[in-house]
Amino acid sequence: MGETVGIVGGGIVGLAVGREIVRRRPGTRVVVLEKEDRLAAHQTGHNSGVVHAGIYYRPGSLKAQLCTRGRALLEEYVDQQAIPYRRCGKLVVAVDPSELERFDALEKTARENGVPGLRRLQGAEITEVEPHAFGIAALHSPATGIVDYVAVAQAFAREIVGAGGDVRLGAEVTAIDRVPGGVAVTAGERHVVDHLVVCGGLQSDRLARLVGGSKAPRIVPFRGEYMQVAPQKQELVRGMVYPVPDPRYPFLGVHFTRRVDGTLEVGPNAFLALSRDRYGRGSLSARDTAATLGWGGFWRFAGEHWRTGATELRGVLSKRAYMRAAQRYVPEIGAADVVRAGMGLRAQALAADGSLVDDFVIDRVDRVTSVRNAPSPAATSSLAIAEYVVDRMA
Numbered sequence: 001m002g003e004t005v006g007i008v009g010g011g012i013v014g015l016a017v018g019r020e021i022v023r024r025r026p027g028t029r030v031v032v033l034e035k036e037d038r039l040a041a042h043q044t045g046h047n048s049g050v051v052h053a054g055i056y057y058r059p060g061s062l063k064a065q066l067c068t069r070g071r072a073l074l075e076e077y078v079d080q081q082a083i084p085y086r087r088c089g090k091l092v093v094a095v096d097p098s099e100l101e102r103f104d105a106l107e108k109t110a111r112e113n114g115v116p117g118l119r120r121l122q123g124a125e126i127t128e129v130e131p132h133a134f135g136i137a138a139l140h141s142p143a144t145g146i147v148d149y150v151a152v153a154q155a156f157a158r159e160i161v162g163a164g165g166d167v168r169l170g171a172e173v174t175a176i177d178r179v180p181g182g183v184a185v186t187a188g189e190r191h192v193v194d195h196l197v198v199c200g201g202l203q204s205d206r207l208a209r210l211v212g213g214s215k216a217p218r219i220v221p222f223r224g225e226y227m228q229v230a231p232q233k234q235e236l237v238r239g240m241v242y243p244v245p246d247p248r249y250p251f252l253g254v255h256f257t258r259r260v261d262g263t264l265e266v267g268p269n270a271f272l273a274l275s276r277d278r279y280g281r282g283s284l285s286a287r288d289t290a291a292t293l294g295w296g297g298f299w300r301f302a303g304e305h306w307r308t309g310a311t312e313l314r315g316v317l318s319k320r321a322y323m324r325a326a327q328r329y330v331p332e333i334g335a336a337d338v339v340r341a342g343m344g345l346r347a348q349a350l351a352a353d354g355s356l357v358d359d360f361v362i363d364r365v366d367r368v369t370s371v372r373n374a375p376s377p378a379a380t381s382s383l384a385i386a387e388y389v390v391d392r393m394a
C-alpha cells in the first residue's frame with residue numbers, strides 16, 4: 001500500500017500542498033482535515049484577491065522567491081482551469097515629497113525582484129494609467145492581477161478528491177502524537193499517517209504546540225476591514241491604487257482593489273483583533289484575547305507601535321477618518337461613496353521579543369512539516385509554497 005499524508009487546514013496553502021502531493025507522488029493518499037464546515041473559511045476566503053508581482057519583499061527572502069514563482073504557476077493554473085482572473089495592474093503612489101526616499105527604496109526592491117514590466121511614472125503618465133488618481137510619483141506594475149482565491153482553493157480540493165484523496169470538513173484536530181512509524185492525528189476519529197503537514201493559518205502556533213514545536217513565533221490576529229465603493233463611482237479606478245507602505249510593517253496600507261466580480265473595494269486597515277475566527281465588528285473571544293494580552297511579546301510590540309495603533313483606531317471607529325487616508329490617492333471617492341463591506345483576520349506572527357516576523361516560516365521535524373507563518377502574499381505563492389514543502393518532505 002502507498003503512504004498516507006495528512007494535512008491540517010483546508011485553506012489555500014494546505015490544499016495546494018495536498019494537490020502537489022497527489023500530482024507528484026501517485027499512489028500517495030492525502031487526507032485533508034478542516035475544522036470548519038467549508039473550505040477556505042478563514043484567510044483564504046477573506047482577502048483582497050490580489051495576485052502580487054513581488055514589489056515589496058526583501059530580495060532573496062522566501063516571500064520574494066515564492067511569490068515570483070507562485071504568480072507564474074497560478075497564472076498557468078487559472079488559465080487551465082478557466083478560473084476568472086484579470087491582470088488589471090496596479091499603481092503604488094507617492095503623494096508627498098516626504099515619501100520619496102521610501103518610494104525609491106521600494107523601486108529598488110521591486111527591480112531586484114524582477115517585477116515584470118515595472119515603470120516609474122510621474123505627472124500625466126500617472127493619470128494615463130489611472131485618470132482619477134493623484135500622486136507625485138508612481139510605480140506601475142502591469143502584471144499584478146486579481147482572482148477569487150476561494151475558487152482556486154476549491155479547484156485544488158477537486159484535484160485531491162479526483163486522485164482518491166479525502167477532504168474532511170468539520171474535522172478539528174485536537175491532538176497530534178508521534179507513534180512508531182507514523183503520526184497519529186485526532187480529529188474526532190484517529191488517523192495514523194506517514195507524514196503530516198500543518199497549515200493552520202490563524203491557529204498555527206497552537207497546532208505547533210500540539211506537535212511539540214517551539215513556542216515562537218506566536219500568532220496575534222489583526223483585523224482588516226473593507227469598504228465597498230458605490231456603483232456610480234466604481235469606474236473611477238481601473239485596476240488597483242496602493243500607497244507607499246511603511247517599511248516597519250508587513251501590511252501594505254489601505255488601497256483601492258478591484259474584485260473579479262467588477263466591484264471596487266477600499267481596504268484593508270490593520271488593527272488588533274480580539275478573536276481569531278469571528279468576523280462581526282464587536283467580536284471577542286475570551287480565549288484568544290487572553291492569549292494575546294497575557295503574553296509579554298505582545299506588550300513589547302504594543303509598547304513600540306502604540307502610536308500607529310492609535311491612528312489605525314481612528315479609522316476603525318470612523319468611516320470618515322478611514323476614507324480620509326484613502327482619499328489622498330483618489331480624491332473623488334469619499335466617505336459618502338462607500339459602505340462597510342466584509343473584513344478579514346490576518347495571522348500575524350510575532351517573535352518572542354515582540355518583533356514582527358516578516359518572512360514565511362516553514363519548519364520540518366522528522367515526519368511533521370509545519371507552516372508557521374504564511375501571511376500575504378501566501379495566497380499568490382501557494383503553488384510555489386506547495387513545491388517547497390513537498391521538495392523537503394522526501
Ligand SMILES: Cc1cc2nc3c(=O)[nH]c(=O)nc-3n(C[C@H](O)[C@H](O)[C@H](O)COP(=O)(O)OP(=O)(O)OC[C@H]3O[C@@H](n4cnc5c(N)ncnc54)[C@H](O)[C@@H]3O)c2cc1C
Pocket residue numbers: 008009010011012013014033034035036039040041042043044045046047048049050051052171172173174199200201202203207224268343344345346347374375376377378379380381
Ligand atoms: C485581509 C487580508 C488580505 C489579504 N490579501 C491578500 C492578497 O491580496 N494576496 C495574497 O496573496 N494574500 C493575501 N492575504 C494573505 C492570504 O489570504 C493568506 O496568506 C493565505 O490565505 C493563507 O492561507 P492558509 O491556508 O495558510 O490559511 P487559512 O486560509 O487561514 O487556512 C487555514 C485553515 O486551517 C484550518 N484550521 C485551523 N486549525 C485547525 C484545526 N485544529 N483542525 C483543522 N483545521 C484547522 C482553518 O479553519 C483554516 O481553514 C490576505 C490576508 C488577509 C487576512
